[in-house]
Amino acid sequence: MTKFGILLALAMVFITSTAGCAKGTTVKNDFIDGESGGDAETLNWILAADATSFSYAGHTVDSLATYDNQLNIQLRCLAKDIEVSADGLVYTVTIGNDLKWSNDSPVTSEDYVYTLKNLMFSDWLNYPYKSLWQEEVDGKTVLVTPQVVNDTTFTITRQTVYPEFVYTIYDLTPYPKYIASNYEGNVEAFTQASEFNNLTYTGNLGPYRFKEWIRNDRFVVERNPEYYLGKDIGAPYFNEYIVKLFSTSATRQAALEAGDITSTGIEPAEVNRFRSMPNIKVYTIPTVGYTLLAYNQRANGWEGLKDKTVRQALSMAINKQTISQAILLGFAEPAYSFIPATSPWYTDEGLAKYGVAPLYDVQKASELLYQEGYGIKDNNGTIKAANKDGSPLHLILAVNTGSKPAEDMAFSIRKDLLKLGIETEIKLVPWATLLRQYVMNAAPDSEQEPGDNNGPEAVSQESWDFILMGFSTDLLAPSGSHVFFTTKGGLNFFGYSNPQVDELFNRVMSKEALDKGARQQMYADLSRVLSDEQPVDFLIFYRANVGFQKNVMGIEPGINMGYNYYMWYFEPVK
Amino acid sequence: MRKSWLSDYIVKRIIYSIIIAWGILTITFILVRVGPNSPADKYLANIAARGGDPAQVTAAVEARYGLDKPIYVQYFNYMGNLFRGNLGWSFSTSMPVSELIKTHWIYSFQLIFLSSLFAAFLGILIGIYSAVKQYTKTDYAFTFLSFIGISIPNFWLGIMLILIFSVKFGLFKTYYDTTLPLFSLDNLKALVLPVITLGTGMLAGYVRYTRSAMLDNLKKAFVTTARAKGLPERTVIGKHVFRNALLPLVTIIMFDLGSIVFGGAYLTEIIFGIPGLGQISFNAIFANDYPVVVAVTLIGTFMVLLVNLSTDISYTYLDPRIRYG
Numbered sequence: 001m002t003k004f005g006i007l008l009a010l011a012m013v014f015i016t017s018t019a020g021c022a023k024g025t026t027v028k029n030d031f032i033d034g035e036s037g038g039d040a041e042t043l044n045w046i047l048a049a050d051a052t053s054f055s056y057a058g059h060t061v062d063s064l065a066t067y068d069n070q071l072n073i074q075l076r077c078l079a080k081d082i083e084v085s086a087d088g089l090v091y092t093v094t095i096g097n098d099l100k101w102s103n104d105s106p107v108t109s110e111d112y113v114y115t116l117k118n119l120m121f122s123d124w125l126n127y128p129y130k131s132l133w134q135e136e137v138d139g140k141t142v143l144v145t146p147q148v149v150n151d152t153t154f155t156i157t158r159q160t161v162y163p164e165f166v167y168t169i170y171d172l173t174p175y176p177k178y179i180a181s182n183y184e185g186n187v188e189a190f191t192q193a194s195e196f197n198n199l200t201y202t203g204n205l206g207p208y209r210f211k212e213w214i215r216n217d218r219f220v221v222e223r224n225p226e227y228y229l230g231k232d233i234g235a236p237y238f239n240e241y242i243v244k245l246f247s248t249s250a251t252r253q254a255a256l257e258a259g260d261i262t263s264t265g266i267e268p269a270e271v272n273r274f275r276s277m278p279n280i281k282v283y284t285i286p287t288v289g290y291t292l293l294a295y296n297q298r299a300n301g302w303e304g305l306k307d308k309t310v311r312q313a314l315s316m317a318i319n320k321q322t323i324s325q326a327i328l329l330g331f332a333e334p335a336y337s338f339i340p341a342t343s344p345w346y347t348d349e350g351l352a353k354y355g356v357a358p359l360y361d362v363q364k365a366s367e368l369l370y371q372e373g374y375g376i377k378d379n380n381g382t383i384k385a386a387n388k389d390g391s392p393l394h395l396i397l398a399v400n401t402g403s404k405p406a407e408d409m410a411f412s413i414r415k416d417l418l419k420l421g422i423e424t425e426i427k428l429v430p431w432a433t434l435l436r437q438y439v440m441n442a443a444p445d446s447e448q449e450p451g452d453n454n455g456p457e458a459v460s461q462e463s464w465d466f467i468l469m470g471f472s473t474d475l476l477a478p479s480g481s482h483v484f485f486t487t488k489g490g491l492n493f494f495g496y497s498n499p500q501v502d503e504l505f506n507r508v509m510s511k512e513a514l515d516k517g518a519r520q521q522m523y524a525d526l527s528r529v530l531s532d533e534q535p536v537d538f539l540i541f542y543r544a545n546v547g548f549q550k551n552v553m554g555i556e557p558g559i560n561m562g563y564n565y566y567m568w569y570f571e572p573v574k
Numbered sequence: 575m576r577k578s579w580l581s582d583y584i585v586k587r588i589i590y591s592i593i594i595a596w597g598i599l600t601i602t603f604i605l606v607r608v609g610p611n612s613p614a615d616k617y618l619a620n621i622a623a624r625g626g627d628p629a630q631v632t633a634a635v636e637a638r639y640g641l642d643k644p645i646y647v648q649y650f651n652y653m654g655n656l657f658r659g660n661l662g663w664s665f666s667t668s669m670p671v672s673e674l675i676k677t678h679w680i681y682s683f684q685l686i687f688l689s690s691l692f693a694a695f696l697g698i699l700i701g702i703y704s705a706v707k708q709y710t711k712t713d714y715a716f717t718f719l720s721f722i723g724i725s726i727p728n729f730w731l732g733i734m735l736i737l738i739f740s741v742k743f744g745l746f747k748t749y750y751d752t753t754l755p756l757f758s759l760d761n762l763k764a765l766v767l768p769v770i771t772l773g774t775g776m777l778a779g780y781v782r783y784t785r786s787a788m789l790d791n792l793k794k795a796f797v798t799t800a801r802a803k804g805l806p807e808r809t810v811i812g813k814h815v816f817r818n819a820l821l822p823l824v825t826i827i828m829f830d831l832g833s834i835v836f837g838g839a840y841l842t843e844i845i846f847g848i849p850g851l852g853q854i855s856f857n858a859i860f861a862n863d864y865p866v867v868v869a870v871t872l873i874g875t876f877m878v879l880l881v882n883l884s885t886d887i888s889y890t891y892l893d894p895r896i897r898y899g
Contacts, residue, residue: 039857042668047638049614049631126634187638197668215667215674216857217752217849246749247844247853250733255748258741432615 029570030240031552034252034264039216039245044196046119046175049128056213057173059221059241060199060206062229064093065170069558071344071476073170076229077107077205079152082169088161088514091169094153098228101176101203109154114177116146116156124185132168135160161511163519164477176201204228207236207566219243230566237569256280256547263552266545268329274547282547283557286342288475290335291406293318293397293413293537294467298441298495300459302395304374311534312354313368318416320355324540327408331545335538337527338484342559343475347524352531355539362419369420384421393422395465398438400431403470409539410468427464434469437462439493453492460493467494475559478523479508485530496535501526579897580890584883591879595872602871603652606864607645612636613665613862639665652868662865666858671869674854679873680756682850686831686839688769693776694827700777701784705792706811716781723778728838732771732845739767749847772842776830783826787819794818821892828885832878 040052045061048054062076073081077099083092099107120127121143134141137159144165145157156169179201183190195201199210207230208221220242230236244261246252253270255261259279266274266282274282295305295314304310320334333341336351353359366383369375375383376390385393395417399410407428414424429438440450441458448454450461474480482505483489487497504526513519531538548555551571555561614635636642640651655662661671704713740748746767754761791797792815800810840852851870858866889896 039667041666041861044668049635126638128631128634131630191638191668192663192670214677214752214849215669216678216853217847244749244847246847248733251736251748251845251847254733254736254741258744258748260740260748432612435615 026234026237026572029238030242031238031263031568032242032244032261034244034246034255034261036246036249036252036265040213040219042197043199043210043213044191044193045173046115046125046127047191056219056243057199058206059208060202060210060224061173062206063171063173064095066563067476067560068563069556069560071559074563082166084166088163088511089158091156091158091166092149092153093156093169093172096228097152099203099205100226100228101178101205102201103178104203105178106151107174107176107203107205108151109148110151111174111177112172113146113148113154114180115175116172118177118184119175119180124187125190126187135162161514162509163511163513164479164509167474167477204231208241211240217245227566236566253547256549259549263546263548266547268331268545271329271331271545274545279550280547281550281552281555282545283555283561284331284543284545285557285561286333286340286559287542287544288340288342288472288559289470290338290340290473290541291409291468291470291539292335293539294469294494295496295534295536296465296467296494297497297535298459299457300463301495302393302465304369304372305465307372308533309368309372310374311537312352312532313365313372313420314417315354315534315537316359316368317362317365317420318355318413318537318539319360320539321360322412322416323409327405327412328540328542331543332540333543335541336531337538338471338473338481338530339478339523339527340473340475340541343473343478345475345478345520345523347520347527350524350528352528352534354531354534354537362416366420375421386421394425395422396425396427396463397466397468398427398429398434398462398464399468400434401428402431406468406470413466413468424466427462434467438464438467441493452490453488453495456487456495456497458495479505482509485535494536496533498529498533498535501529501533504529580887584887587879587883587886591876591883594879595875598875599656599868599872600649602868603649603864604645606859606862606867607641607648609862613639613641615862635665639663652865661869664858664863664866666861666863666866667854671865674866675851675869675873678849678851678854681750681752681848682839682843682852684756684761684765685768685772685842685848685850686834688765689773689776689834689839689842690827690831692769693773693780693830697777697780698784698823701781702788702811702816704781704785705788708789713785717785720778720781723774724782726774728771728775728841729845731774732767732842735767735771736845752849768842768846768848771845772834772838775838776834779830780823780827783823784819787822788815791815791818817892821889824885824888824892828881832881 035052037052038050040048040056041050042048042053043057045053045057048057064078065076065081066074068074075081077095079094079096083094084090085092093109093112095107095109095112097106101107116133119125120130120133130143133144135144135158136142142159147155147157149155158165175196179193179195180190183193190196202209204224204226205228206221207224207227209224211222212218212220220240222240223236223238225231227236244255246255246264249265249267252261252264253266253274256264256266257274257277257280271282271284274280295301295311297306324330324332324334334353334356336353339346341348366375366385369385370377370383373388374385374393376386377383387393397410397413399406401407410426410428414426417424436450438460440452441460442448442450442454443457444459448458451458471484483491485496486492486502486505487499488502504522507513508519508522508526513522546561553569553571554567612632612635614632633642640648643651652662659672661675663669664671664674667674700716704716707713736746736748739745747764750764750768751760754764788811797810797815800814801807805814839850840856842848843850843852851873855867855870857863858870
């Protein structure tokens with residue numbers, strides 16, 4: 001949900017301690033977090049689109065709110081929760097009156113409104129996530145309207161109702177108007193501004209202050225004694241919080257084992273070994289990441305994939321237990337829709353659970369294909385999948401290189417499909433190639449710029465039948481997934497179209513969904529329809545393993561372990 | 575007289591070097607810029623996950639860094655800035671390229687310098703010893719170890735060293751610590767495993783080359799003459815045989831020095847978390863950060879040209895018969 005909350009949780013995947021335990025704890029030592037996801041692009045976060053940039057900046061500036069492991073909203077820069085008008089159009093935001101910039105001037109609602117209006121919504125800066133603040137009104141795309149009410153209160157007004165828009169607002173982080181206005185209109189000067197690239201303005205807005213960033217090596221922040229949430233209890237309790245980058249998981253894990261770092265992610269195959277170490281504690285937590293197998297329903301995919309029964313048959317032959325147990329060693333849950341079981345919007349009832357018994361059934365899958373005309377029967381009655389003209393089926397599965405589990409999944413799927421008689425060619429391609437040549441599409445013989453969904457006629461440069469891809473979902477606002485599954489969804493690269501799904505997503509983002517009970521039912525219907533329709537085969541939701549040195553105290557494993565990491569502390573020496 | 579033709583030669587080589595560097599720079603620039611990828615590619619996954627419009631983001635990122643202009647405009651802008659000493663702005667690390675290089679070159683340099691020193695010093699000593707003691711048990715042992723050293727991949731060796739000496743025995747930190755003062759024993763200690771990792775392959779090679787070059791010369795008539803004149807064996811080996819064996823060795827060592835800058839050193843940097851130019855340029859290539867790619871290529875080109883020039887000059891001192899026109 002909140003940008004910094006989610007991204008911190010995803011990138012650092014940690015944390016928590018209880019306030020009671022931490023009281024009286026003395027500040028000592030440095031926390032070294034071993035990461036290997038690549039370095040950030042910039043600390044000037046408004047220009048960033050990568051998760052690491054947000055996670056780095058997030059150590060020094062809080063967003064308006066985040067959520068805890070039970071998905072309860074936790075106020076950060078907010079003085080009280082955001083108030084939504086009865087008609088669902090006006091959001092009133094009240095920030096704390098103890099927030100300060102580095103020059104000791106107060107952070108005011110003017111700073112937030114300036115950040116929205118003059119920076120995020122501007123044409124000159126090209127904020128990458130501007131679309132999150134836009135709405136469709138009478139066929140036109142317009143921006144929402146922020147307005148200052150007083151020093152600590154501002155409003156954001158929409159013209160259309162979107163019940164989950166509040167979670168976008170929770171993400172909001174301000175830029176200081178007194179600095180940013182000096183660079184307004186000059187993108188080069190803004191990009192290179194030392195105040196933003198060195199986070200010198202952050203005042204008491206985050207638990208830590210920027211200290212040092214050595215590219216491709218380490219990002220260091222030091223304790224902020226003025227932190228508005230921690231100054232009364234002496235938090236945070238580490239002198240420095242250091243993100244140390246490693247290029248391989250082997251060296252990252254060796255560093256944890258040797259005690260050179262405090263925490264890092266553990267690969268599934270290493271979890272048992274680390275669990276047996278006396279100095280390490282490993283936590284297994286659910287995540288919002290999932291992997292799916294997209295079925296190409298566009299003109300350059302196998303024609304059978306446009307047939308719902310065929311898609312069901314294929315999903316019925318792909319064993320999700322093999323993927324979750326044999327490839328990911330139990331650190332994954334089979335997925336049946338885009339909403340994970342950890343989301344409050346998840347409904348189990350009515351879900352078609354393809355890929356798990358009884359809907360994992362190769363024999364029945366063969367029969368379904370035969371019934372649809374995509375199979376031939378030999379004299380013994382054995383069915384082999386084939387094209388309608390009886391020719392053998394050769395399909396293409398594209399997957400990006402660099403992820404061992406993804407590659408293993410691709411080979412497992414190939415093995416499963418071979419049981420139906422389908423030969424699958426796996427194309428391992430770099431991520432950028434996968435996006436540009438397989439995902440992006442344009443109508444043939446047109447002037448269209450390639451996009452992720454350029455309409456029903458559009459096709460990708462390379463032909464494909466399946467793409468294995470990782471997605472993530474928002475636990476509190478899953479409606480964002482409309483971009484994948486609606487006919488005009490910006491990321492519906494596989495060409496799925498179902499008016500019922502379009503209507504349900506429209507309703508879940510409308511006034512009707514202000515009623516939470518009604519919204520719950522809409523999400524249940526959406527999950528049920530998508531699990532039955534199988535526009536994609538939802539494969540698995542991941543579980544992450546995070547290892548800590550045992551003396552890190554107060555860790556509470558959960559979906560958003562990082563929500564109050566500023567309260568972590570090292571166990572006092574007895 | 576010698577000074578005159580040598581200085582003319584050096585000036586001529588420097589002019590050639592500048593032309594070659596310009597050619598390489600232009601080719602690198604074009605290769606990076608005409609590729610199908612965009613600096614925005616690295617954002618696309620995250621943008622997609624958050625429901626953003628990848629096409630809009632690509633356009634925005636390219637416009638922000640002037641990559642939406644025609645390539646010839648970008649090229650002339652870049653060259654104009656380069657002549658003014660401005661290497662540009664790295665958009666994958668958000669800092670001036672010159673500052674980026676200034677911060678990181680030392681990490682690569684110390685690793686390459688110490689590894690080369692370690693490999694050349696030990697490799698030559700062992701090679702001489704092996705040649706002089708040909709077909710003894712020690713020679714066989716060194717030959718056997720050399721083949722192992724040549725065969726072991728850096729990547730594997732580095733991880734093994736970490737697991738044994740850092741994790742098992744706790745003698746070294748598992749990664750290179752950039753906070754250590756450059757000229758300190760702690761820094762030297764932190765470089766022990768990386769230097770062994772990078773230097774082992776080179777060392778093994780130098781043992782083989784030195785042994786072979788020494789054996790070639792040991793059989794020559796001038797060695798027999800020197801011995802017949804009653805010169806002590808140490809003088810025969812050190813002054814006559816080794817000096818003649820040195821010529822091909824210098825070529826190989828200098829060639830290695832040029833090739834490890836962006837080859838072997840990169841892998842070692844990866845394993846030990848050393849933020850050197852190898853890592854910087856590798857990441858820049860994947861981020862399509864062309865100002866960094868071009869600048870690092872330029873530095874590498876000049877280094878190789880400089881090494882070649884030094885090699886050629888050193889020949890004239892090692893063998894005074896050599897002259898360049």
